[in-house]
Amino acid sequence: MSWIVEEIGFDPNRITTNGNKFMLGNGAMGYRGTLEEFKKEQLPACTLAGLYDKVGDQWREPINAPNGLFTQLILNGEILSPLTSRYDSHRVALNIRDATYHRDTAFVVGDNRIEVRTRRFLSMEHLDLILMKVEFRCSQDCEITVRTGIDGDVWDINGPHLQEYELSAGDGLIGLSCITQELKKSVSVAEGITLVGAAEEVLIQDSLSMLREIQIKCFAGETYGFTKYVAVGFGDQREQVSKTVQSRVREAMRDRYETLLHRHALHWERKWELSDVEIEGDDDAQFALRYSIYQLHIIAPTESEKVSIPARGLSGQVYKGAVFWDTEMFMLPFFLYSQPKIARNLVMYRVHTLDGARRKAAEYGYRGAYYAWESQDTGDDACTLFNITDVFTNRPMRTYFRDKQVHISADAAYGIWQYYEFTGDDSVLLEGGAEVLLECARFFYSYSYYKEEKNRYEILDVTGPDEYHERVNNNAFTNELVRTTLEIAFKAMAVLESKYPEAYASLMEKLDFSEDLGKLSSMLGQLYTPQPDPATLVIEQFDGYSKLEDVDLRTLKSRIMDKNEYLGGGNGLATTTQILKQADVVLMLHLFKNRFSQEVKKANWEYYEPRTEHGSSLSSCVYALVAADIGNSDWAYPYFMRTATIDLTGDSKQYVGTLYIGGTHPAANGGAWMAAVLGFAGLHLREGKVLFQPSLPEHWQSIAFPIQIRGQQFRVNVTATEVVILSDNRNKLQQTFQVGTEERTIEPGGRSSFPNEGKRRGDGLAG
Amino acid sequence: MSWIVEEIGFDPNRITTNGNKFMLGNGAMGYRGTLEEFKKEQLPACTLAGLYDKVGDQWREPINAPNGLFTQLILNGEILSPLTSRYDSHRVALNIRDATYHRDTAFVVGDNRIEVRTRRFLSMEHLDLILMKVEFRCSQDCEITVRTGIDGDVWDINGPHLQEYELSAGDGLIGLSCITQELKKSVSVAEGITLVGAAEEVLIQDSLSMLREIQIKCFAGETYGFTKYVAVGFGDQREQVSKTVQSRVREAMRDRYETLLHRHALHWERKWELSDVEIEGDDDAQFALRYSIYQLHIIAPTESEKVSIPARGLSGQVYKGAVFWDTEMFMLPFFLYSQPKIARNLVMYRVHTLDGARRKAAEYGYRGAYYAWESQDTGDDACTLFNITDVFTNRPMRTYFRDKQVHISADAAYGIWQYYEFTGDDSVLLEGGAEVLLECARFFYSYSYYKEEKNRYEILDVTGPDEYHERVNNNAFTNELVRTTLEIAFKAMAVLESKYPEAYASLMEKLDFSEDLGKLSSMLGQLYTPQPDPATLVIEQFDGYSKLEDVDLRTLKSRIMDKNEYLGGGNGLATTTQILKQADVVLMLHLFKNRFSQEVKKANWEYYEPRTEHGSSLSSCVYALVAADIGNSDWAYPYFMRTATIDLTGDSKQYVGTLYIGGTHPAANGGAWMAAVLGFAGLHLREGKVLFQPSLPEHWQSIAFPIQIRGQQFRVNVTATEVVILSDNRNKLQQTFQVGTEERTIEPGGRSSFPNEGKRRGDGLAG
Known part of the structure; x- marks a missing residue:
């Protein structure tokens, strides 16, 4: 099976898409799959995780660092680029096994054929390091000018974010350092090169860039080239940061490219060992799934627990580089099962942003923690009140993503508890996780209302996952997650109280929580969660949903007057109908698969599926998961494939008006893994037992x-x-597995083959 | 002082406006001030109170009866009409003292000058009777063809409502009877004429009309003419209704025009005795106020308690002929102080529509009575979910008038209790009024939520009077009215329990109310009502209002792209700002003037006034009332005049797209009276004592x-x-009055002159 994504030929219309498709990353930086000679118009970006900036009233968004890989080859005054030059062949490729980017172009200038070949990677060992090897060979003697260095004229959506540029050169290294506008952080890039053969070099600098210009006399058929060592860093002290990146470059130049590549590849080998999913009998699915896993690896914070994964990964500034619920709901499971240490970083991010969540709760008049719908470094909400432009009036449209998607606090709590259940790692609770859980539960108590007439607590005025229906009451998904949050809070308190009584006491005191205990307990006992209708088994998405116009999707779409018009918001076409943006009740049925019968899952899948517009990339995988759960893998398969190929085809929306909204789709990448492993293989963890259905x-x-x-x-x-399970030799504990109805405990190093009873379609369904 | 409204000359652009301005009515029927020769294109209408019809999916609306006054004079084949004929002079006038309509036109055909003069009235004695006298005189000998009879081709907005036309003629009378589409009610019109002099008559009938054609040989300078006696009725039995209207016409023809006019005028004399307001020193205000009072008289249900006053009176089918909160809040005070019997009819209408209100409550999942936002004969809500067309997309726009304006139930309850307090008439409580009060209180309990954290009941998700802000929480006006409803319910129960224990017991049992008592009492004790901010004294209109964009009205209006665009609804320009459609908090300060200090009233008037768009004709009078209350009659006066002249100038909006939405404005008419008497004169009833400030x-x-x-x-x-108060000789009881700070009790037949201490501007205000 191939591990190579490649594209032969050059299509200028695919520059943006390929920037995402061929992206490199190491969790600390992302580097878009653009050509070395590209300037900001082609959207190259070296996006830094965890560093944000805000200019004036514009959106706060992550920083794109100066581009240390910038390289142009010039022959007779002509910059070689497939955008403007003749070429014989062109190919870019990404080896997802070792995360290296390959580019091969044969340019034609007059009778001269110039073959250019570059290789690059973002070191998975040194997260601030980018390396690139450039080689070229001409069919005729000629002189090639290499212009390479650091291009500080970066692509920004709401920039410019960087200012006070300082350029430097010395000891063979060049450097560029600048300051962010808002937080006055220093961003520094250093670059050194090693050149094959002797050449004359001059430095060219303008206000934003520091470049070397090197004249190379080329003899026909000979290969020339050089290697670039680039380090990128940021911090509070400009000099300190500059020094750090310079010494990193020097160190790398001592280690040399091949050694660093080898070490980098070892990291990736280990990653695949821990995570590769092998599918026999379906090469397309195999490849798409591996590619999805690759995308998750390149954006995963391996070393920092202060960043999480933004909704567009590290593919640029889209969606403000903000972390949404996507992480907990669609990415976390992959990391939990493959690299729990990264999962821990992801959930600890919520601990570090707890104060931001407290500020948001207080801003809206609530106690506890109301997490940001769009979270950045501080946990304050980056989401604005007007998110969408009305295509008919060009006016900003008030949306309630920020105000009303309260499930975000439950998602954060759910993620922390999932981590705890998978790992048994108490430390996450002790280091702030329990505090988050309690503050989220407290928030929901504070948010809830009691309906005396019905003797129940209700969760009013929320927006659930289906954002086309804003400000609804008793959204089934939200209420179920609120209930879960309360349950989790009590479970966490029980763990602490029994195992760490002092930590428990001190937390109770710190949060002044004793009075809340009784309130939460009474709320948990009487919280309303919408239940299946006895006749139809359908769970109403929210109060009054069933009274909305029951129109089919085709009819709804026939009413669209402008292809960019938003279907939700104040007057959106979907708002007064039963058409939903994305899985909502069905997502709940996946999350709480044990709380609902197969009949209920089937009834709801069948009800909601034709009413779902899939206006979110988070939708398809959920329909795949639940279809597999109810034994309909043929219903699930197309949804799985749609999810798994999203960043390969690049078919998703790239622009709204002039605003670029494309990028990668980590939630879909995680969703593809979920659909395959949790869906088709039917893996599931329940009370410490591993199940397969x-x-x-x-x-x-x-x-x-x-x-x-x-x-x-x-x-x-x-x-x-059959389902064959092998326990690793190095394991220390036995583990219980259940396949179908059969349960066995496997000893360390043991192996067991369970019969796969299979799941017949409609298995266990009445009628 | 003149009692005549007149217009000299003919302006085709004012046909529609003048239809409203010169309207006649007697509470059972309205007859628009259109010319006799007009066909439906000019919107004549004889609108029947209390009879509604619905065609297909269109709006339910009142019936316009066939036009029994239709009359054309034809000379040499030319129909005389200022629309198409030459004329020398034209004048229409309305005498508001005796409610008669006058029309005088001098047509010119060749050298012949034809003077036409008509007089008409809707009998205030016989509410089914319309009379008209027609006279004409030619300057040359000629033959005039009179075409007169019943024109059944009526103007309809969402019709046609009438079908199965049956035409009849016999014994000198002609008749037209037809059937409504929905309820299959019979509508019948009979007409008889008395002609001066002999003439030849033939009957002309088509499928919709029954007309007489009469040839009259006219000698120059001689006056010819005839009188039309028209009766209009409706009911279940076609024959019965036809017989009734025929005998009414015969009876009227025996009584003759002059006698009937005399008796009609006596009724009007009595009306003015009971209600005329005389202003010295301001002829414009005097006239406008009298005209406003006239408008109230012509639509007041003098005999029926099964109809109330629609928002556009009886001026056509606009707003579905529906009864809104306008009646209780803006018209009822006039009737309470002048003709309590009519006030009783108005409040009893809510008793008769209680079952409709119960059905609406149940439809939305509540107990008790949720009155229709737009109420017709049954009390079921005529308001639709989509009320407005989006000018940018031409799509229907979802609005929440029907779903969320819960204050309507409080308005109904408030009206009943106002009637009771003014009259001491227990019968209204015993005949269903108390039941309404209890059911409204129960509805609010059922609608409320308890916020445990704040130990209070809240009223969530409502729309207050300011319809530009839909679905808000704790609207100050609504919450205060809810509290009042609960108080009223308890007061009514106390009256019943002490004076009519059996009726009390039977009502409690009928409503199974005993369990509700404790609930309502606890709700009353802990109901949240927004209070003045301690620093600014401003009462926040609803939760979060103060966080909305604080833009001035001019800026907001500069954002308008289409003059017909709706400022509320999903994406309306006002919704995200502090701009309000109409008095909301300020109306509350008027209704509960004793609950708030002058300082609070002033602070809120000054805060909200510049933020009010006055997009409703219900707004200006409220600003006048509260301005007068705080001693600023110069602030109040322009608002009073704007209110009092609305149907004289006809300056309000007449069309939205092709939809006619004009008509008269009874709420503004009532508001003008309120501003003058309750505002400037400062009349106020408090706990049985009459106050003047x-x-x-x-x-x-x-x-x-x-x-x-x-x-x-x-x-x-x-x-x-001074304030001079005279007690009528026929009075039986003494009455306490207070003017300023001085209180006196006046005996029957007594007279007292109080010093008018006046109200200095800022009277009693701190700072």
């Missing part, structure tokens, strides 16, 4: 993958007839 | 008017220096 697509011979549960490593292979 | 406009020498309190008749004259 497989429902493979018929043409799949097998799916195999590693999982880690509470520190123990296992390997799973699911075929149509 | 006058604040006359400086150029007014006096204002004088009759009032009736608990069956006793008084006459009041307010000047700058």
